Each structure stands twice: as C-alpha cells, then as structure tokens.
Amino acid sequence: MDEHERLVGTDLASQTHAALHNVRRILEAAGGSLQHVLMLRIYIVAQARDEQAYIVDALRSFFPEQPPATSWVVVAGLSEPEWLIEIEAEAVLPDA
Numbered sequence: 001m002d003e004h005e006r007l008v009g010t011d012l013a014s015q016t017h018a019a020l021h022n023v024r025r026i027l028e029a030a031g032g033s034l035q036h037v038l039m040l041r042i043y044i045v046a047q048a049r050d051e052q053a054y055i056v057d058a059l060r061s062f063f064p065e066q067p068p069a070t071s072w073v074v075v076a077g078l079s080e081p082e083w084l085i086e087i088e089a090e091a092v093l094p095d096a
Contacts (some may be wrong), residue, residue, distance in 0.1 A: 001018065002018060003020075003021075003022070003023070003025065006024050007080075007082055007083075010082060011054075011084075012044075012048045012051045012054045012055070012084045012085060013051075013057070013058070015082040015083065015084050015085050016054055016055050016058040016070065016085050016087075017058050017061075019086070019087040020040065020058055020059075020061075020062045021087040023037070023040075023062075023087060023094055026061065026064045026068075026092075027091055028091070029088075029091055031093060032091060032093040032094070034062060034063060034095075036039055036090045036091040036092055036093050036094070037089050037090070038068055038069065038090050038091060038092060039068055039069045039070070039089070039090040040059075040069070040070045040071075040072075040087055040088065040089050041070070041071050041073065041087070041088040041089075042055060042070055042071070042072045042073070042085065042086075042087050043073050043075050043078060043085065043086040043091075044072065044073070044074055044075070045074075045075060045076070045077055045078060045083070045084050045085070046074050046075065047084075048084045048085070049074050049076075050068075052072075055072075055085070062069060068089075
C-alpha cells in the first residue's frame with residue numbers, strides 16, 4: 001500500500017518494494033532511517049512462496065550493507081485478499 005492506503009501493484013515485487021518504502025518513510029518521519037531497523041517480520045501468502053527471490057532482491061536494495069535480522073512466515077492469507085506480503089519492522093531510534 002502507498003501512503004494513501006491504496007494497493008501498489010498486484011505482484012510480489014511491487015508490493016515488497018512498497019512495503020519497504022513505507023518502512024523507510026515512517027522511520028524518516030520519526031527522525032530515523034533504515035539503519036535503525038533491528039528486525040523484520042515478513043508475512044508472505046502461500047500462493048507467492050515460490051517468488052521469494054523478489055523479496056531478497058528488495059531487501060538487498062533497501063539494506064545494501066547490513067540487512068537486519070528477518071523472520072519469514074508463510075500464511076494462508078492477509079487482511080486483504082489482494083495483499084501478497086506484509087512487513088513488520090522493529091527499530092530503535094536515537095534520542096532526539
């Protein structure tokens with residue numbers, strides 16, 4: 001989804017990129033960056049499990065030097081039927 005809660009693409013690559021972009025956008029709005037991410041939890045629907053290379057490519061793009069720890073969970077479905085991926089991020093921001 002984009003910042004207006006509209007679906008961005010119907011494929012895993014587009015949705016993964018959008019999800020990671022949202023993580024970056026939210027962190028930057030709070031005064032942080034992707035460098036502050038400690039852990040990602042990635043939920044991927046079962047129908048997209050064979051396309052995980054798109055997720056790896058996106059992670060390498062957004063975290064080129066030191067990616068955070070990740071856990072991947074294959075699920076039957078997400079909140080909306082057209083969603084293929086959901087990403088939760090845990091981050092620790094520096095004191096302002």
